Amino acid sequence: MTSASFTVVDWVIFGILILFSGVVGIYYACCGGKQKTTDEFLMADRNMSVLPVAASILVSFQTAILILGQPAEMYTKGTQFFLSLIGQLGAVFLATTLFVPLFYPLKLTSFFEYLEHRFDCKAARVTATSIGIISTVLYSGIASFAPSTALSAVTGFPEWLSFTLIGVICAFYTFLGGLKAVIWVDAFQGIIMLAGILTILIKATLLVGDWGTVWRINDDWGRINFWNFDPDPTIRHSFWSLVIGTMINWTGPYGASQQSTQRFGSLPTLRKAKIALMLQSVGLIVIVTTSCMAGVAVFAYYVMKGCDPLTNGDIQSSNQIIPTFVMEVLNYPGVPGLFMASLYSGSLSTISSNLSTLVATSFEDLIKPFVRKKSDRVHLWITRILVLFFSAAGIGMSFLVRNLTGTVLQASISILGSSGGALNGFVVLGAFFPSCNRIGAITGPIVSYAIMLWIGIGQYSVIGVPEDFRFPTENCQTGNLSSMVSNFTMSTVDSGLMSTTPVPMVPEDNLTGLNRLYSLSYLWYSTLGTIIAVVIALIITYITGPRDAEEVDKKYLLCLSEKLSWLVPSCCGRNSYSTDQKIKGRTGQDNIVFSNLEERKTGGIMEKGSSHTMELHKMDT
Template identity: 35%
Template sequence: MASQSDSIKFSTTDFIFLALMLGGSMAIGIFIAVRGNKKKTKEEYLLGGRHMTAIPVCLSLFATFQSAISLLGVPTEVYTYGTMMVYSQLGLILSYLIVLVTVIPLMYPLGLTSVYEYLSLRYRSRSLQVLGAAMGVSANLAYMTVALLSPALALETAVGIPLWMSICLVGSIGTVYTTLGGIKSVIWTDVFQSAIIFAGIFTVLVKGTMDVGGADKVWQIGADSGRLQFDEVSLDPRVRHTVWNQSFGSVFYWLAIHFSQSSVQRVMSTRAIGEANKVYIFTIPLVGVYGVTMCATGLVILAYFFSIGCDPLAAGFIQNKNQVVPYFVLHALRFLPGLPGLYISTIFSGALSTLSSGINSLSANTVEDFLAGPLRGRSESAVTTITKLLVCFFGLLIIGLAYLAKEFQGPITQITYTLISASSGPALGLFLLSGLFPQANSPGALVGLLAGSVVSVWQATGSFLFGYRAPTLPQGPTHLCLTDNSTAYNTTTPGYDFTSGSADLYMSPWSPNFTTPYSYLNTTTASTLGLGEREFSFYDLSYTLNPVLGTVMTVLIGLTVSLLTRPFLTDVHSPEANLLFPFCRHFWYSDRDVLNAEMKSIRQDIEE
């Protein structure tokens, strides 16, 4: 048996799996690009001609947002802090149901290309469209930067390829096929990558569970190590993870993503509103199974390292907790060449899907929101060419940003959540303000968005610099890890030092009691330790509440300013009923106005 400290490298078979995934993604993207080369219109490039069906778009939506960040971050989160984050799946599923009565019935009948065109229609304000788009672009850039960095860290751990080379490899492949094929290449490569993702995660879950000794053993170790926790119901907003902030906060987080360009662009690519509804309905079981599987994977990894008596992070074999997953894969799956390559391919698939979707949506925002005026009157071929060049530009930009972000050491899920929430929370607030209240006007919306953004970014930045750092659960044992002067490993005499001839075990400072090998942690809630001794601080709020904060501030301030400024505006107009969410139209408008709005939407749908 090889030591945990031994350097495990990819085999030829592993490289073949990785090459097949990367080559397959590139081949699919190029094939779609060549096949659709006859239609060089902007709508075909950005929206697939609005003829896509539900299943491929569903898989594309899934692959885009269940990315390498979650493949690496969720198991690591469970490994480090426990299972409370499983409650985020409740909020995630609820957000998909809310989409069916908000995003789809509002956006789809309008026939938009950019989601921020809605703001221009709603307020007759170009500045709001541009500002909203700038917020969305910021959130998208942050998300893709971390998504591209994640697999680069994994590959650096797995095969020793320099970080910059890994980032360039993934970034360039995603950029090339997205530039050539547009949204259709993105969607169909996402379908392929979704299959890779599920194959990889179930392989790791099953094999890891077998190695530990079964699901019962995994559960036992999780409980005894303090990771198995589902009962944190504290109302203290500073507690990192509770039932309430995980469930409630994730609703806002995911609703903001559903109102993003990447999501709405997929909705608009479907051939009918019924297909758009099916996209989200079909995605619910996918994300539910995926989320639970990722949490279970974290428990399996924990049980594996605890059962072999060697936590790689505590032993110093890895330096960054975000490398726990690839390290586990390289050791647990090394019995069969090719399996480590399969899982690393899974991580790459998640990154590629996120990158390709993101840079495609960024180009759509740039063309529709920032360059609509300068490009007006130009030929379709010229506009499409400019759009492709923008895709290439954003791909290169993300590669550069990912390399600059290489020093991130914190929990990758928290980093991503906070970066996105700081900008997407206020953006969600703007859409909710606009779709719920016809009283909202452009001055109110503008002030609300700016105020919500300032507060959200202020809190997010302050939490990084001055906020309370929730203690992680104690690291695992290292008593069966080999020290530097070990020259052999005897599986019948664990930890035997062949150099000195002694049979001392290499104990960690808090070595377990071997009569009850996993019962060495108390069950005190780690996330609440020390909070009672601190004065309340705005910066100590749980990161899960940041999108709630930004959203609520934007809506409240925006509505207040709108009501206060309304008497002083000379050009006061109420939006048409079709620019509000359907479920609140009858509350604000007469039945006749609502019917006219619905008939207008139906006629537009038939024409398209």
């Protein structure tokens, strides 16, 4: 498909689907509460429905990278990456079991507020907020890279205008409609993403014949390779890294991050918050399975054709596999427009989620203490100005990304992942170690962040032995697709995975010392970062003097024995409630915040209270 083949019909479909986002923003600016308070603007009045929130949580973490990178990973490396879905589902379970019951009752607008209350330390909150803001702004710029370069290659649409368009659209509906608009647009964009990838899967399968033929071809070419139990952490993908490493990577984002807590905090009850997080796992299964199957089907198509465009040099990156297939096979009026809309939807959902996250954290953690006495109307306009500021910052970052080479760009993605261990460390220290003091809580994550940045950058000086996969080339004619994709020089990541430009190979036997450390699989980054943060923090705590655990309010802590007590049969003497779960409130506040606001039951009765009243309500069973 050349630029000329992006027809008027494609532009109309593309335009309608993208402009819908702006319409939603206008709707929520004119209806309902009209976003007149910061609580409505930032938290949707905590009265959203389960389904759109579940969809928003899903697409907040599934970007255009899913549409381009995950099929490319399956195409080039086989089916092993699909096991990461098990790890993600495990992360959803842990997040729902541990972190949602911990954070939801606290009614946080900024997730990092928890750190200040837990450690009685403003510096801990500001440190975590700073790490989160830097990482999110950087990722916002990168998230718009894939669809912008794709649209430029397909239509000749200028990249700089595409970057700006994404930022302006996100700023528009977030500025007008707040979190309500972001959540509803996310839900719509999730449908568009799924439609785009389903179209590719169905067409490729039909061209090959049927799914049985697709699977047989991939098996013949050595692509059906799920099980690698080698425990070596330098192996890019193994069962352990894909399941355990992925589970640790995703537990924080799903249960202990601003993106997730802001969304499940917009729901009216704890029960609905849990349902939303578990329900999004259904969408996760569908969209990840579909994108992985699409990569398998497209590989089978190129085997039958007898020429892999990547090996033949027709394209420069595996990320171009899916756009190339669309250009070559799906050149029907409207279909290219749908595909480009699905790419844009992935980026818009991520960037708008990042905008709402940045606004909430920066206002609550950095600005609000200085304007606390101002009216809520002033607070509302400050948050809207922040939307414009961070949108401009994201656009500016996109222009910087545009000028980076492939390896440097991929290194910046790796640097983003390095922040996960530090932020997870804050949460683990706060929730599981009551004796950890404020000095340790700040020092450990900072050291972790610095070390993981160093490892992430060093990784690009070492590349191990490449995996030996065959590609079809018997019918190749050099340059048969180059005219269509010559401008398509996208250098994003493969499903969040690193693919670098060639550098000198280091034999596997020589991976010693720093080279071996730099060769650590990216899937273990968050795990190693969390371990470093916790160990350093506990050492510093021991040196400087641990905090008295009795001083820490129980509502800020997690007791694993209590959370896992449901596994113990009642005949073994398991009590319904831990004696540690006492009704406690924040001094100086009108409302008592319970450690389990909605789940505290006694004979079918739920207890709710305030400093003035204590009422008994029948449980809604």
